[in-house]
Amino acid sequence: xxxxxxxxxxxxxxxxxxxxxxxxxxxxxxxxxxxxxxxxxxxxxxxxxxxxxxxxxxxxxxxxxxxxxxxxxxxxxxxxxxxxxxxxxxxxxxxxxxxxxxxxxxxxxxxxxxxxxxxxxxxxxxxxxxxxxxxxxxxxxxxxxxxxxxxxxxxxxxxxxxxxxxxxxxxxxxxxxxxxxxxxxxxxxxxxxxxxxxxxxxxxxxxxxxxxxxxxxxxxxxxxxxxxxxxxxxxxxxxxxxxxx
Amino acid sequence: xxxxxxxxxxxxxxxxxxxxxxxxxxxxxxxxxxxxxxxxxxxxxxxxxxxxxxxxxxxxxxxxxxxxxxxxxxxxxxxxxxxxxxxxxxxxxxxxxxxxxxxxxxxxxxxxxxxxxxxxxxxxxxxxxxxxxxxxxxxxxxxxxxxxxxxxxxxxxxxxxxxxxxxxxxxxxxxxxxxxxxxxxxxxxxxxxxxxxxxxxxxxxxxxxxxxxxxxxxxxxxxxxxxxxxxxxxxxxxxxxxxxxxxxxxxxxxxxxxxxxx
Numbered sequence: 001x002x003x004x005x006x007x008x009x010x011x012x013x014x015x016x017x018x019x020x021x022x023x024x025x026x027x028x029x030x031x032x033x034x035x036x037x038x039x040x041x042x043x044x045x046x047x048x049x050x051x052x053x054x055x056x057x058x059x060x061x062x063x064x065x066x067x068x069x070x071x072x073x074x075x076x077x078x079x080x081x082x083x084x085x086x087x088x089x090x091x092x093x094x095x096x097x098x099x100x101x102x103x104x105x106x107x108x109x110x111x112x113x114x115x116x117x118x119x120x121x122x123x124x125x126x127x128x129x130x131x132x133x134x135x136x137x138x139x140x141x142x143x144x145x146x147x148x149x150x151x152x153x154x155x156x157x158x159x160x161x162x163x164x165x166x167x168x169x170x171x172x173x174x175x176x177x178x179x180x181x182x183x184x185x186x187x188x189x190x191x192x193x194x195x196x197x198x199x200x201x202x203x204x205x206x207x208x209x210x211x212x213x214x215x216x217x218x219x220x221x222x223x224x225x226x227x228x229x230x231x232x233x234x235x236x237x238x239x240x241x242x243x244x245x
Numbered sequence: 246x247x248x249x250x251x252x253x254x255x256x257x258x259x260x261x262x263x264x265x266x267x268x269x270x271x272x273x274x275x276x277x278x279x280x281x282x283x284x285x286x287x288x289x290x291x292x293x294x295x296x297x298x299x300x301x302x303x304x305x306x307x308x309x310x311x312x313x314x315x316x317x318x319x320x321x322x323x324x325x326x327x328x329x330x331x332x333x334x335x336x337x338x339x340x341x342x343x344x345x346x347x348x349x350x351x352x353x354x355x356x357x358x359x360x361x362x363x364x365x366x367x368x369x370x371x372x373x374x375x376x377x378x379x380x381x382x383x384x385x386x387x388x389x390x391x392x393x394x395x396x397x398x399x400x401x402x403x404x405x406x407x408x409x410x411x412x413x414x415x416x417x418x419x420x421x422x423x424x425x426x427x428x429x430x431x432x433x434x435x436x437x438x439x440x441x442x443x444x445x446x447x448x449x450x451x452x453x454x455x456x457x458x459x460x461x462x463x464x465x466x467x468x469x470x471x472x473x474x475x476x477x478x479x480x481x482x483x484x485x486x487x488x489x490x491x492x493x494x495x496x497x498x499x500x501x502x503x504x505x506x507x
Binding site for chain 1 (some may be wrong): 251252255258259262265267268269270272273274275361393445467
């Protein structure tokens with residue numbers, strides 16, 4: 001219960017520091033570079049394989065059940081856009097960025113750098129949390145779009161090489177199932193997941209107990225809680241978006 | 246790459262994302278900056294599940310899509326004054342436009358394993374004029390499956406009611422028909438058996454030969470020679486007529502023939 005109250009307090013201070021000036025633009029750009037730019041290769045590599053598995057598995061199951069995989073291109077494209085692209089990239093971002101932020105903030109906490117900041121009259125929420133929150137939201141948004149399009153491209157290639165559906169057929173099937181709002185919803189999901197990662201990581205970083213063990217614990221907790229939060233948020237957002245179809 | 250400034254990297258990422266969004270929208274057909282089509286409004290009273298984005302085909306080739314579906318409660322066809330409450334706006338490629346004429350028909354069809362709905366336009370004849378862009382035309386309402394089912398259900402109900410009311414006579418009729426069929430079957434079997442009998446076959450064969458002979462005879466009789474012979478016999482009988490029957494009788498007795506004559 002105490003944790004929930006602490007988190008609510010942390011959330012309020014973080015949001016307040018994020019939406020009120022002065023904004024730390026240079027820090028945000030630096031964090032976007034770390035979060036989005038540097039995560040892009042690993043996210044793209046992973047989601048492409050996830051897309052390949054999805055389309056091959058979907059084809060296998062369709063053939064098993066209805067002895068026809070004509071629906072697979074459209075079906076897989078929809079699955080990628082609605083779930084796979086945003087969720088897989090967010091989970092990867094959690095393991096890379098979430099762990100990094102928690103470790104960084106945790107180290108600052110145990111070496112009393114946070115107290116030093118306070119002594120210098122610098123608000124740690126404005127200095128540490130706000131730039132990471134904004135950058136991670138931007139990163140989540142951008143990465144979900146890039147990952148989704150890369151996923152679709154990979155799925156298209158696999159469906160041509162492995163399943164024998166031409167690019168035209170794939171696009172035609174995709175148009176039947178997919179609409180532009182699917183990408184918008186995916187990017188909104190990316191934005192929300194992106195917000196969850198630094199909030200959870202900084203929260204655990206701020207609560208970090210002293211010693212290397214404390215940093216390790218904070219990192220582990222932040223990754224676990226952020227991953228669970230992403231999965232739960234995905235369910236809630238999917239449920240909400242299903243009313244707009 | 247690493248010596249690039251952070252802002253450059255972030256800028257590149259934003260530009261790439263923007264381009265990807267635009268590319269995706271273009272691939273989906275959500276935006277069409279170089280539109281090459283005309284719009285046509287098709288009125289229906291029942292549109293059988295067509296949706297915005299459903300394909301429009303002319304002679305089976307995709308030439309456009311459904312742009313919007315509007316409910317217009319007070320709409321009347323300009324030419325006939327018929328009330329039609331649903332107006333579907335479709336886009337049709339300019340290259341296919343000349344095939345859409347005043348006498349074209351607009352059907353809503355079903356295609357593919359997923360039961361995708363599409364709007365099929367039949368090509369019009371050259372005699373009819375082209376339709377003008379934005380014009381409202383009347384579509385052919387697709388058959389309503391629910392209505393068909395309800396009609397056949399009521400028909401089945403009537404049949405059951407009829408059978409229930411006349412159960413006795415229906416059963417009698419069926420019984421009689423059954424007996425009739427059994428008898429017919431027996432008769433046919435008998436006939437088949439008879440036709441296989443050798444005596445019967447011989448008789449039939451003889452009848453055939455006899456009729457052949459008779460035909461030959463009657464043919465001969467009809468020839469000039471036959472007619473001449475007939476005339477001679479006739480003449481002979483006429484000449485024999487005055488003779489006394491007693492004389493003939495005697496003659497026959499003399500020849501040893503016993504007969505009752507006249």
